[in-house]
Amino acid sequence: xxxxxxxxxxxxxxxxxxxxxxxxxxxxxxxxxxxxxxxxxxxxxxxxxxxxxxxxxxxxxxxxxxxxxxxxxxxxxxxxxxxxxxxxxxxxxxxxxxxxxxxxxxxxxxxxxxxxxxxxxxxxxxxxxxxxxxxxxxxxxxxxxxxxxxxxxx
Numbered sequence: 001x002x003x004x005x006x007x008x009x010x011x012x013x014x015x016x017x018x019x020x021x022x023x024x025x026x027x028x029x030x031x032x033x034x035x036x037x038x039x040x041x042x043x044x045x046x047x048x049x050x051x052x053x054x055x056x057x058x059x060x061x062x063x064x065x066x067x068x069x070x071x072x073x074x075x076x077x078x079x080x081x082x083x084x085x086x087x088x089x090x091x092x093x094x095x096x097x098x099x100x101x102x103x104x105x106x107x108x109x110x111x112x113x114x115x116x117x118x119x120x121x122x123x124x125x126x127x128x129x130x131x132x133x134x135x136x137x138x139x140x141x142x143x144x145x146x147x148x149x150x151x152x153x154x
Contacts, residue, residue, distance in 0.1 A: 019133045020114035021122075026129050030112035034098045035090065040079060042112065046126040047077030047145055048137075051110065052093065053102075053118040054084020062119045062136065063092065069137035070096040077145060081109045083118065 021027065031041050048070060052059040070078045078097035082090055083106070093099050100109055106116070113122060123132035123140045132140040 018117050018120070020116075021130055021133070023130050023132055027124060028112045030108040032100045032108045034100055035094060036098065038098060040098060040100065040109075042124070042128050043126075045079045045109075046124055047079065048073060048097075048140065048142075049109070049113065049122045049124050050078070050080045050097070051102075051113075051115050051118045051120040052080060052082050052089070054082075054086045054089070056118045058135070059119045060089075063089065066119075066121075066137055067092060067096055069142070073142070073145065079109070081107065081115075 027042055029042050031039060033039055050066065050070075052063070073096075075096060075098060080093040080097040080099045081102050082093060082099055083102035090099055090101070100107065102110055105111075110116075113120075115122075119135055121134045121137065121140055122130055123142070123145065125131045125144075126146075131144055134140050
């Protein structure tokens with residue numbers, strides 16, 4: 001699945017869609033703590049929400065372009081959920097995003113998005129509904145994101 005995601009695939013073998021929540025879907029409420037100790041909720045996470053994991057080749061391949069495309073959006077408009085123990089990758093993500101460390105069960109953000117694979121990218125509107133999904137930043141309708149997002153408290 002990770003290789004398909006890195007190539008931009010949206011389906012797993014057998015035709016199963018990797019995104020359980022689709023654009024227009026409401027994301028359930030969640031609360032999580034970032035690596036900086038900041039509380040994030042669905043309301044303060046408006047913008048790009050990205051899922052990365054340690055042993056994911058597609059995640060490592062995506063990282064340079066993700067960092068480049070996320071930087072101009074502003075750190076408050078990007079939330080990254082990271083699974084695993086790779087301090088260097090977390091540090092890179094922290095430069096452009098608020099980062100939540102996932103636990104073994106995925107954590108509250110993963111559960112809210114019903115996300116089970118990486119890399120996975122979502123665009124969350126200020127109304128708590130998804131406006132896009134993708135495996136690469138150019139698949140998200142970033143033009144719809146107001147910078148800075150009003151819903152993130154800045």
